Structures are given as structure tokens and as C-alpha cells.
Amino acid sequence: MTPANEPKSDPAVLRIQGELSIYRAAELKQVLLDDPAPTEVDLSGVTEIDTAGVQLLMLAKRTAQAHQRELRLVAHSAAVSEAFELLNLGSYFDDPLVMTARHHANATHPFADSTGRRPHES
Secondary structure, X not given: OOOOOOOOOOOOEEEEEEEEOOOOHHHHHHHHHOOOOOOEEEEXXXXXXXXXXXXXXXXXXXXXXXXXXOOEEEOOOHHHHHHHHHHOOHHHHOOXXXXXXXXXXXXXXXXXXXXXXXXXXX
């Protein structure tokens, strides 16, 4: 198995499955910054992302730009889309990002308490 938990059919495409979190940051960092580095990262299988995962994607994008290589983030999962929306990072990556509609009209905010209220609401 590859670090992305899925066989690679195209070495230029990295498909990340499962968590993109601090628990996998070292493993994925090596793959994202390897030579040759992927030119596309498929995020459709990301089930959870934390700030370490976001920072890793930012590092990969900056590194690619510094080496005058292209790195595209594609097929953002709901978890990735929500994190990018929450942190206002869509324009940072300069990749097409399709924000999906909430699954339920009254879906709770990721940081809402059990009553559905956000931390800044009373």
C-alpha cells in the first residue's frame, strides 16, 4: 500500500484517503515533497483534516511554486471544503473549489455545541 492507502495508477497524482491530520503529517509530507513530486492531489477521500493537514497542503503548494512546478488540489471532499471555507483559504491555493451544499438545511457548524450554537453565540 502507498502512504495514501491506495495504489497509485498515475505517479503524478496523489490520492489521499482517510485522515489528513497530524497523525499522518510526516508520512504524507515525504510523499508530497518527494522527487518527483505529484502534480495533482486528489482530496476526494479525505474524511478529516486538521490544521496540520492544512499546513502540509500549504507547504506543498509553496514548495511547488518555489521549484516552478505545478501542484493542483482537486476533488475536495466535504471535510476539506469546510476547512478551507472556515479558514478562507480557497484563494490561497488558487484551485477550483466547489463548495457543496449542506447535507441538511439545519446542519450544525463544526464548532457548535450540543444545542447547535456556535461558540460566539449566546
